[in-house]
Amino acid sequence: MMRVRLARLIQVFLLTGLSSFGGGRSAHLHDAVVVRRGWLTNAEFLQSFTLCQVLPGPNFSNLAVTLGYRLAGAGGAAGAAASVLVPGAIVLLILTVIYSRTGLAEDARHFLHGMGAAVVGLLLMTAARLARGALRVPGAVVVAALTFLSVGPLRINTAVVIGVMLPLSLLLTRPRRQAPLPAPPAEPPP
Amino acid sequence: MSDLALLGWTFLWLSFLAVGGGLGVLPEMQRQVVTIHHWVTAQQFVDGYSLAQLSPGPNMLIAIFVGYRAHGLPGALVAGVAMFVPAATLAAFIARHWDSLRERPWVRAAEGALAPIGLGLMAGGAYTLTRSAVYDAFTAGLALVAFAILWRGFLPPIAVVLLGGVAGWLARA
Numbered sequence: 001m002m003r004v005r006l007a008r009l010i011q012v013f014l015l016t017g018l019s020s021f022g023g024g025r026s027a028h029l030h031d032a033v034v035v036r037r038g039w040l041t042n043a044e045f046l047q048s049f050t051l052c053q054v055l056p057g058p059n060f061s062n063l064a065v066t067l068g069y070r071l072a073g074a075g076g077a078a079g080a081a082a083s084v085l086v087p088g089a090i091v092l093l094i095l096t097v098i099y100s101r102t103g104l105a106e107d108a109r110h111f112l113h114g115m116g117a118a119v120v121g122l123l124l125m126t127a128a129r130l131a132r133g134a135l136r137v138p139g140a141v142v143v144a145a146l147t148f149l150s151v152g153p154l155r156i157n158t159a160v161v162i163g164v165m166l167p168l169s170l171l172l173t174r175p176r177r178q179a180p181l182p183a184p185p186a187e188p189p190p
Numbered sequence: 191m192s193d194l195a196l197l198g199w200t201f202l203w204l205s206f207l208a209v210g211g212g213l214g215v216l217p218e219m220q221r222q223v224v225t226i227h228h229w230v231t232a233q234q235f236v237d238g239y240s241l242a243q244l245s246p247g248p249n250m251l252i253a254i255f256v257g258y259r260a261h262g263l264p265g266a267l268v269a270g271v272a273m274f275v276p277a278a279t280l281a282a283f284i285a286r287h288w289d290s291l292r293e294r295p296w297v298r299a300a301e302g303a304l305a306p307i308g309l310g311l312m313a314g315g316a317y318t319l320t321r322s323a324v325y326d327a328f329t330a331g332l333a334l335v336a337f338a339i340l341w342r343g344f345l346p347p348i349a350v351v352l353l354g355g356v357a358g359w360l361a362r363a
Contacts, residue, residue, distance in 0.1 A: 018246045051288055054301050056206040057277025060248035065278045066285040077282040081274070088247020089254055089270055095241045096258045096266070107359060114332060114358015115240040116323035118351045121336025122243075123213060123316040128341070130309055140306035147310025151217045152317035158207045158218035165307050173302035175295035 004039055004071040010079045012037070013064060017084035029063060039071055061085055139172045193227075194261050194268055200227065201253045201272040208250065208277075214311025217318040219252075229260035236322045243351055250274070328363055 016032040030049075033039045040048075048070065052062040061081050068080025102108075135141050147165050150156040200222050208215040216239075223229045230238065238255035245251060250273055257269025284291070291297050324330050336350050345353075357363075 047288075047292075048285075051285065052281070054304050055277075055281050055284060056208060057281060058205060058208055058248050058250040058274060061250075061274050061278050062281040065281040066288075069282055069285040074282065077278075077285065081278045084247055085251075085274055088245045088251050092242055092245040092247075092251045092254050093258065093266055095245065096238070096255045099237065099241065100259065110361075110363050111355040111359045112237050112240050113323070113329065113363040114361070115243070115351050115355040116236045116319070117329040117332035117358065117363070118336040118354025119240060119243055120316065120320050120323050120333040121338075121354075122340055122347050122351065123312075123319060124333070124337050125340040126213070127309065127312045127316055130312065134305040134309040136305075137302060144306040144310040144313070147307050148313040148317070151214075151311055151314035155217065155221060157221075158215065158311065159203075161311075162207065162307060165310070166303060169303035169307055170299060173299045175299050 004076070006072050006075050006079055009068060009072045009076050010083050013068065013080045013083035014087065017064075018087050029060075029067065033067060033071070040067070044070065137172050140169070143169045143172070194265060196227070197229065197257060197260055197265055198268040198272040201257070201269045202276060204253075205250070205273045205277045213249070213315035214308055215250075216315035217311075220318050223256050223260075227260075229256050232322050234259065236319065239319065240351075240355075243348075326363075328361055329358075332357055332363075 012032055016028050019028060030045055034042055034045050045067075048063060048066040051066055052059050055062050061084060064080040064084045065077045068076035068078070070076075072079070131144075135144065143165055147161060150161040150165075151158050204215055204219050204222065207218055220232070220235055224232050224235050235256075238252050238259075239249065241255060242249045242252040251270070253269040253273035254266045257265035257267070259265075261268070320333070324333055332354055336354055339345055339350055340347060
């Protein structure tokens with residue numbers, strides 16, 4: 001790991017944030033800080049990546065925060081988060097204003113409906129990809145299925161579901177004396 | 191509580207429910223902003239998610255869309271700040287202490303325990319969006335084709351999403 005100048009960090013995260021739309025965003029950050037610049041090793045990146053899966057809050061901004069912190073301290077954390085959030089926020093705000101002003105022209109509505117269907121395909125694909133890394137412990141598939149049923153079809157409050165499922169899931173992954181620890185869910189970055 | 195404060199509060203606690211990816215919080219977000227508080231309609235929620243897909247940065251920027259629809263610019267600002275700033279502050283704080291925390295067995299156990307829950311939440315998010323966005327044979331087929339193309343990695347996600355838009359426009363979906 002190396003320390004990076006704040007201005008350089010912001011420049012790289014701005015570019016990465018701007019070029020990463022449509023999903024798979026962590027992959028763009030991996031490309032920028034590990035593959036292209038060698039600022040972090042794969043293992044260091046994966047640690048941050050796993051941490052962000054455990055942490056509450058939007059993943060991508062949390063990943064920017066933790067990577068920024070590693071590379072340039074507290075200023076780096078703030079700078080990295082702002083760099084990946086602010087440009088997108090401005091673009092979305094402009095799109096929202098247009099959407100609200102013009103209502104939706106018939107053409108745009110058809111376009112958005114087609115996009116919505118394609119986005120469903122993207123979400124299914126992302127869930128399928130992540131399933132491999134998440135279902136390592138026996139019983140994990142039951143936890144995942146129960147969670148899905150509760151928040152999806154049954155529409156139970158998500159906080160309640162997490163509150164019930166977390167102790168159950170911890171039972172499966174709890175530290176044991178004899179058996180080796182289950183591997184943390186460190187699937188390779190997508 | 192004024193509706194603006196309620197908006198901020200709602201996105202604040204929603205942001206802390208996003209374990210293992212923002213997608214997992216979609217069902218609860220839709221329940222809150224559509225069913226309970228009526229800030230947007232179900233169709234607008236799907237439209238907003240598509241617009242967020244079109245914008246660079248995380249999809250959870252959809253908070254800004256909902257905030258703007260509910261209370262204009264102040265709403266967008268309040269919802270956006272509530273969604274990102276507290277969670278990011280917590281992340282920075284934990285990043286600082288992570289290396290020492292990580293050696294404790296129970297922290298490692300929690301990492302493993304959260305993975306399948308995050309996956310279930312994500313699948314629930316996909317289900318919620320599917321229920322509004324897939325409403326006939328054409329949209330179902332489009333979703334499946336998009337899935338197949340992305341699975342094989344033929345095209346980057348943004349290209350598939352835009353092509354889906356073009357297909358919808360051509361077919362008058």
